[in-house]
Amino acid sequence: MNDIPCHQCPLRPLPLFIAHSPDELVLVQSLKRRELRLAAGETLIHEGHADAPLYTLLDGWAFRYKTLRDGRRQILTFLLAGDFIGVQQRMGDAAAHGVDVLTDARFCVFQRDALWELHRQQPSMGFNITWLTAHEESLVDDTLLSVGRRSAEERIAMLLILLFKRAAALQADGGASGVPFPLTQQHVADGLGLSLVHTNKTLRKLERRGLHRIEDGRLHLRDAKALVRLADLYGDGRPPQRPLI
Known part of the structure; x- marks a missing residue:
């Protein structure tokens, strides 16, 4: 190729x-x-x-x-x-x-x-380059806030909404058909400072509440506004327009 x-x-x-x-x-x-x-x-x-x-x-x-x-x-x-x-x-x-x-x-x-x-x-x-570096730092700041202060439910809600919005911005349909979600529960746990057992229980709990669905390697948000409220995000999680090197 x-x-x-x-x-x-x-x-x-x-x-x-x-x-x-x-x-x-x-x-x-x-x-x-x-x-x-x-x-x-x-x-x-x-x-x-x-x-x-x-x-x-x-x-x-x-x-x-x-x-x-x-x-x-x-x-x-x-x-x-x-x-x-x-x-x-x-x-x-x-x-x-x-x-x-x-x-x-x-x-x-x-x-x-x-x-x-x-x-x-x-x-x-x-x-x-400076903008991209500062933007990545802001993502790390969100992770630090999650690991330090957010509950398990809030951490996972934050991760789901931010990854969904970022991936949706790369799709022509804006995420209407869901977005790829290649993360295992171990990736989620390692990204949020949670145990694997706690990650599994919390993901299932949020899914039972009707907030999201992960199926066939794709993430679907069933109640994005509720996830944003739960995560206590600034804004709706949508990524800003950005440079491309």
Whole structure:
């Protein structure tokens, strides 16, 4: 399968993403080295790995995580199409986190000095990197608030509504047919700081209350407003329009 030119990227026409000028697209194309395809369960970035490239997730799902010496894992964020990956590791000598692939996925791979070239040649694109980094930090902030203060029901409600809204923004039908949900209950537990047993009980409890349904690998929201209220979110969870590198 041939690589997709940046100006033909299937993500760019989506309302979720800000339009870029022809000059900006030419620059992004010049910094793109290739596309990388990984199968579900493979690792994109190993914790502690030095000199990893930068990536944009073009298709599929992945997640960022950190592990302790005894193997306990905390999932930091879930990654969907359009997410820019690797900025944090460019600020240090090695990756402070790992990235694993949840589904078969395709990535645009950028040369390691892409950050500096974007800032130097197109300052507006440099600002876009800053925006994307700040946005990802806000997602981590939500996770920290959940782990520190939200109850199990509130944590899972938050995760379901945010992932649904993010995935729905990538679909032409806006989520009317549901959205892919490749997470296992272990992923949910590791992302929210819950035990596997507690995660299972809480998911079933919310489903019995008619708030959501997970069926055949897809998530359907049956009462999105109730989930938003339960999660105590700011806004309705809909992602803001964003840059695409």
